Amino acid sequence: MSTILETIVATKRKEIEPFKTRSPIERFEREGFFWEIRNRSLVQSLLLPGSTGIIAEFKRKSPSKGWFKTKELEVEPVVAAYNKSAAGISVLTDDEFFGGDLDDLIQTKVVTDIPVLRKDFIIDKWQIAESKAFGADVILLIAACLSPAQVKEFAAYAASIGLESILEVHNEDELGHYCDEVSMIGVNNRNLNTFEVDIKTSLELIDKIPGGKPAIAESGISSVDTILTLRDAGFKGFLIGENFMKEEQPGKAFEEFVNKLSTDGRK
Numbered sequence: 001m002s003t004i005l006e007t008i009v010a011t012k013r014k015e016i017e018p019f020k021t022r023s024p025i026e027r028f029e030r031e032g033f034f035w036e037i038r039n040r041s042l043v044q045s046l047l048l049p050g051s052t053g054i055i056a057e058f059k060r061k062s063p064s065k066g067w068f069k070t071k072e073l074e075v076e077p078v079v080a081a082y083n084k085s086a087a088g089i090s091v092l093t094d095d096e097f098f099g100g101d102l103d104d105l106i107q108t109k110v111v112t113d114i115p116v117l118r119k120d121f122i123i124d125k126w127q128i129a130e131s132k133a134f135g136a137d138v139i140l141l142i143a144a145c146l147s148p149a150q151v152k153e154f155a156a157y158a159a160s161i162g163l164e165s166i167l168e169v170h171n172e173d174e175l176g177h178y179c180d181e182v183s184m185i186g187v188n189n190r191n192l193n194t195f196e197v198d199i200k201t202s203l204e205l206i207d208k209i210p211g212g213k214p215a216i217a218e219s220g221i222s223s224v225d226t227i228l229t230l231r232d233a234g235f236k237g238f239l240i241g242e243n244f245m246k247e248e249q250p251g252k253a254f255e256e257f258v259n260k261l262s263t264d265g266r267k
Helices: 004-022 025-031 042-047 075-085 102-111 125-133 148-160 173-177 200-208 224-233 250-264
Strands: 054-058 088-092 116-119 138-142 164-169 184-188 215-218 237-240
Touching (some): 042 088, 042 164, 042 184, 075 088, 075 102, 125 138, 138 148, 148 173, 184 200, 224 237
Parallel strands (some): 215 237
């Protein structure tokens, strides 16, 4: 029986094959609007003094929780609120399992001035070129989907076209995918096979992460206390999506969260 992750990856392979023929990498290089635009640095944003470190996510649904918001939800009001205080914005572009698309990425890029992460299941170099063409500043490389050689190749290619990369791991074994070419390391507290969440994953791995790269905690972050705990442990970034998107007004929920973080963080 296939795991959720295996099902997603198999679906992704079928999804991208027709597009690779119609829009090869060379076409993105020639016609991609964002190809010539200087990319925004998430690394710099996370390390900026006073940064909230929050990477606020826009997603409409998840395989484990179903729909948070309908497909009709407009991107602009939500990401405009995120843009005020977040270190970066994550945009889910997978349609089948997360209800997103590349238009969400473009709309986010044009109405914001902070780094934009394309969050998807990158399994082919072609998707990295596509990410650049559609406005991403950062891509996600999931260790569970890739070999160490692929991570190295994909991260190097991303860097060559001005993109930063996050290597996402879920356990100590996946830290073996680390290479100098990646820009950041993310620890996903969500098990991608069972979708269970436990922030102990981040706390147990932080001391094992190679130095010199900003560490980002992902998933299961719903309170200011959790961010303060993770920050004290050494994390610079905190990817939060469901906590905001499940609320009636995600942008307002984000602003209230940041205000509380600002207040409690000074105590």
